[in-house]
Amino acid sequence: MQNLPREDIDCLSPPERLALAYATRRGRAAWEAFFLFERRLAETARPGREPLMIQLRLAWWRDRLAEPVERWPVSEPTLARLHAWGEHRSHLSSLVDGWEASVVGEDGGAALSSARVNAFAALAALLGETSLDDVRRAAQDLVSPSEATARSPRLSRAMRPLAVLRALAVRSAQGRPATPLADMAHVIRIGILGR
Structure with a gap:
């Protein structure tokens, strides 16, 4: 895992890269793989195709997620990163x-939102979380920030990247004016305290 190219991380959005700064050493590879996999799926399903x-x-x-990792093509860097998910990779299906439903279905993105919440819960389980209710609430707030509750759930150290993403999404959905210093202080507090 150490020899994987750094440039693929550079394609992540600024909020994702900021969230990665709060990932634990043990969990960083799984977080990177998750973000990159979501990027690949979004690129695959982009409008106009x-x-x-x-x-x-x-x-x-x-098909790749359903087969043994030994059969995965070695030339695909996102698959190489998904090795960090081990047997939990099946939850990414x-x-x-969800992306397919958003392209060909008429569910208004409900399947994709639900899939993203479940994927965050699977990531939490992969990282050793046993209580997933707060993770699911935070993930739901992330995918539907305009419906977020005022009080954010407290997330463990392993799930601080989700806490950061949730905070940024909720602040943006509330239409707060950009105040870089206050925004950064807010993110640092969330990253440190998990809420």
Whole structure:
């Protein structure tokens, strides 16, 4: 895992890169893999592409997640990073299904939102979390920030990246004016305290 290219991390959004700064050493590889996998799926399903081609590409990802890692192509860097998920990688199939539903379905993104919440819960389980209720609440706030509750759930050290992403999404959804110093102080507090 140490020899994987750094440049693929550079494609992550600034909030994702900031969130990674709060990942534990043990959990960083799993967080990176999760963010990069979501990026690949979003790129695959981006608007303007032919729906049939999107479905074929998403099916490729679904097939890879279902097969043993020894059969994965070595030339695919995102798959190389997904080794960090071990047997938990099967939980990522719902993300593929969610992206497919968002492209060809008429569910308004509900399947993708649900899949993202479940993927964060799977990531928490991978990192040793046993109580997933707060993780699910924070993930739900992240995917639907305009419906977020006023009080954020307290997340463990392993899930601080989710706490940071949730805080940034909720602040943005509330339409607060950008105040870089106050925003940074808020993110640092969330990253340190988990709430």
